[in-house]
Amino acid sequence: MCAVERILSPGELLDARHEVVPFHGRVRESAAVARWRDGAAPAALLLLHGPSGVGKTRLADRFADDVVRVVDDADLVPWRELVRLLGEPVGRARVLLVARRAGWWWSALRQRAGDLDYAATELALTPCPEEHAASFASACAHFADFLGRPRPEVPTPAAGTFHDLHLAALAAVHGSSADDPVELVRWLSDTDPAAPATRRLAEDVLAVTLLDDRIEPERTPDALETLLRAAERWPHALRRAERLFAADPGLVALVGAAPLTVLAERPEPARAVARQVFDDPRFHGDALPAVLTRTLLHDHARSARKPELAELHGTLGARAALAALREEALEAARTEVALYRELVQDDPGEYRSALADAVGDLGLRLIAVGRDGAALAASEEAVALCREVAADDQECTPQLAAALDRLALGRAALCRRDAALAAVSRAALLYQELHRRNPALFRLDFAKVTHHLAVRLFEVDRQVEAGDAARWAVLRWRQVADADPRYEAEFARTLTSVAALLSAFGLPDDAASAARESITVLRRLASANPRDFEPELAAALAHLGAVLHRSGRRVDALAASREAVGLWRAVGGAGLAAALGEQVDLLAGPERVAAAAEAVELLRPLAIRSPLEHQVDFAVARSRLARLLFDVDPVGALRIAREELAERRRVPRQVLVSGGGKLAVAWRGLSDALARARHGEPALAFAERVADLWRDLVGRHRGASVGYPVAVHRTAELLRANGNPEALSRARRAVLAWRLTRTPDELAAEFRYADALSLYARLCAQAGEELDRALPAAHRAVLVLRDGRAAPDRLARAVEVVDAVVRAHDDPQAARARTRAAPRP
Structure with missing residues (x-):
């Protein structure tokens, strides 16, 4: 019997948190959770799902400890919060989610968790009729003993879940003969008129109350959520919810994504709320819009023509992709392509263009699931189809140019640089001709493809031509912005990108010129709209400082950097840490260390809240601080270095590609500092991390083809310095x-x-x-x-x-x- 310091109400006695009736049974499921907890995966995620009242929370609570983090009602938690939790550095990570259902919200989270290197699995809890007799007898005994009442001698009632059994047992202990679910809820409401103690009881009380059609449900957020959750189990509550939202779709604004799923899965209410859901920014990136689209598609499937079905599958693929439902988006794209292939067989002239677009989208979906080779093949097919279409109809030439530009991006992602250059060169020639014929219509496309051409030329070391292309890109973008001021912001961003490109490939004067023009444009935009453009201005100033520093103009660089830091302090935001990091190498003495330390402290909470965005920057900043501290505080430097080594960081593939290079450079610098300070063991550990990073980036990062062998060579040097016989095998590698x-x-x-x-x-x-x-x-x-x-x-x-x-x-x-x-x- 649970020891409780006060008298609990009947509703509280049913609350699993008090555990008046001890946990029992579920031997097979308990063993499965234990195996998951003790498994070899460094990071593991488990979804425990089943109907309300089936015992999920009780089972999960048995495993909650310092290792296993339990999230109850996980399907009600916004996906961004769940991703943040998964990204927190917790050593051997075990996250146990409890929810009533799996479905697409779980699929989206599972795929996002895979980006963080979690091994994700699920375990369904179903009712256990074979355990009901023992559970009912146990509940009767414990409730009776707790309340000081005689134990009832009644047969085990028919019940769906353990919660239903416990409610029937509590009623029996009080002498009630109620056994029907509605009668039991009414008995509880009469016996305990206070607010229900659990979400499940609140839903049941509301559902029973709404059996009276004269009673209208409240329209507060809590009441609407309770109604929708009750609708999953009570058919009449579902009908009331459908009528309510059909009459007033604006109620969508008061409810979260998870409760609305019950409406999104039924055609009639889905049609009623679809527009509100699609337009609500709260649901961008959530699975709900994709679920709605799937429901509408299935509803149309019986009567829609094949072209309409193909278009609907394309829409489903796009919305699923936005929600990280990559596998589902790929399936939708494949179906769309298959439908258009059938249509092309019947009428090539009408549908070949649509097939080309669909195949291009399929390439994007394949990239999202890491099938780069198949994605490239799809892009190649899309170009071939576009060539056929353009050969028959010159009005489709823009489609061919766009397909070639996308093909170039795919080839570049696979480090097929010469082939990428060939594709983008052809796209540039097509856009050049289109621009000559109609400058107003194709000015923007021509400017964009010229920028892409400059990037591809730099990648194959044709620097003279690349520099010329970059200057032409700036000129053409300037013409775009002059013709339409709406593009001034994008012009400024392109200037910043071109400046980074020119600086990286050894053209600092041209880079500084582009950066300064970007700042001129952004100052004008920021004076009219400070909220939106002051952060971009601050970032551009920080970038100018970095460009000037690389060209040896330290005084000018420091002036730009100080202005950037000052502006970031005024507007706030994560950019301050980046600006301080850029400033570190321009400063000297205590001011330099102070800037590095401030950057670390600014990034620490950001890395916890948004690991996908900030964990690499935090590691870089911490490594930089440790390296600088070796001159003034060797003990503190070594402590930070060991903390960084101890951190078990899960870097997803897309973050690795974008930030792995700078992380490798930061760790190499720290490794060298440790080696100079004669800390051979941690120096070697960081050098091996650098080698692992560059190895994973081979084929994905331009610098990896040199970075990897250099890093392996460095590990061989350190092993030799430490007298380790493994040095020879590492040197051979x-x-x-x-x-x-x-x-x-x-x-x-x-x-x-x-x-x-x-x-x-x-x-x-x-x-x-x-x-x-x-x-x-x-x-x-x-x-x-x-x-x-x-x-x-x-x-x-x-x-x-x-x-x-x-x-x-x-x-x-x-x-x-x-x-x-x-x-x-």
């Missing part, structure tokens, strides 16, 4: 990484490849192993450095390695002769 990620022509002029060859050969000589491989490696290193006119001391060290390998050989004279006779590669 570094050489292999260079050969796998760069072409022979690129390696012929790569001094860092030569360093990797020399280190491998030196370690072979020291270990007396693999000398027949070491000798040509050491010789190759000398040739690369000599042909590249490396510094004399660097070349001399490489020659020393050749001598060391020769001396370690069983037959030094033969080894020397073989080296001299070795052909040049």
Whole structure:
């Protein structure tokens, strides 16, 4: 019997939190949850779902502790809050969600959780009729003992869930003969007229009250939510809810997404509330609009013509994609494409263009689920279809140009840079001709594709042409903004993007010019609309500071950076931390450390609340602070470094691609600082993290083809410095990484490849192993450095390695002769 300090009302006695009736049964399900909790996955998510009253909360509470975080009524929690919770760094993460149903809200969350590297699964709790007799007897005994009443001797009633059994047991203890669900709720309302203690009881009381058609449900948010939750179990409550929302669809504004799902899954009320749901910004990114669209589609399926069905599947795919329902969006896109293929067979001229668009959308859906190869194939098909359409009808040339531009993006994502350039070049030529014929209509498209062309040219190291294309992009965007001031903001953003591009590829003067023009435009916009454009102005100023710093103009850079920081302090927002981070390298002494420390403290709560957006920036800021502190507070620096190492960060794929490079650079800097301070173990740990990051980015990040072998080489150096025998195998891996990620022509002029060859050969000589491989490696290193006119001391060290390998050989004279006779590669 539960020890309670006060007398509980009948409604409170039924509350699972008081556990007047102890938990029992559910042996199989308890074992399943235990296996999930104790599984090997570093981060695991479990949805425990089933009808109201089936015992979900009681079961979940048995596992709630410091490891397992339980979220009850999870389907009522906004998805952004659930994602925030999943992203919080909690070590070995176990999150147990409790909800009445699974469905698309869970599918969307499961797929978002996958981005955070959670292993997601679900467990359905169903009624257990075989346990009802024991449960009813136990409830009668405990309620009677708690209330000091005799234990009733009555047969086990027919009941759907444990909650229904416990309510019947409580009534029996009080001497009531009620056994019908409606009679039991009425008995409870008469016995305990106070507000119900649980959500389930509130729903039942409201449902029974509304059996009287003369009573109108209240229209407050709480009352409407209770009505909709009751509608899941009480048919008459569902009918009342349908009539209420059909008569006044504006009530949608008072209710959250989860309760509205019961209406969204039924055709007639779905039609009534659809427009309000689609227009309500609260539901953007939620599964509810997609659920509504699915219901409307299924309702139309019986009478709609094939073209209408294809269009509806396209709409469903778009709304599902916005809600992170990627698998469902892909299925809808495939159905849309299949329908249009059938239509094309009957009438190619009418539907081939629509098929091309649908195949293009299918490519986007495939990208979202990580099937880049299949996505590229879809983009290729979309272009081929558009070519056929444009050949028959020149009015469809814009569609072909757009498809080529999208194809270029897909090829670039797979690091097929030459092919990407070919596609965007063709798109640019088409838009150029379209612009010549109709400047007003195609001015914007021509400006955009010119910018894309500049990016692709830079990626294949055609810097002169790329610089020219970037300048043309600025000119054409300027014409767009002059012709239509509505595009001034996008013009400013493009200028900032072009400035970043020019700066990254070694054109600092052109970059600074573009950045300054962006700031000029943003100052004008901010004077008219400070709320919307002052943050963008602050970001542009910070970027100008970074560009000027890279070009060696420190004084001007610091002035721009200080203005950016001041403006961010005035407007607020996460940009202040980024601006302080950019400013750190422009400052000196205590001011420098203070800026780095402030950036960390600003990002700490943001990384907890919005990990997808800020966790990488927080790690970069913390690594930067630790690196700087080694000069003034070595103990504090080491503590921060160890905290960063201990952090088990789950970086989703899209965040890894966008931020993995800067995180790798930050960790490399911290690793070097630790090594200089003779903290070999953490220095090596960070270096290995850097290597892992770059390895995961190969094929996704431009810098990974160099970053990965350089990082592996660095781990070999640190292992050697620590006297670890694993250094040789790591040095061998570094050489292999260079050969796998760069072409022979690129390696012929790569001094860092030569360093990797020399280190491998030196370690072979020291270990007396693999000398027949070491000798040509050491010789190759000398040739690369000599042909590249490396510094004399660097070349001399490489020659020393050749001598060391020769001396370690069983037959030094033969080894020397073989080296001299070795052909040049």
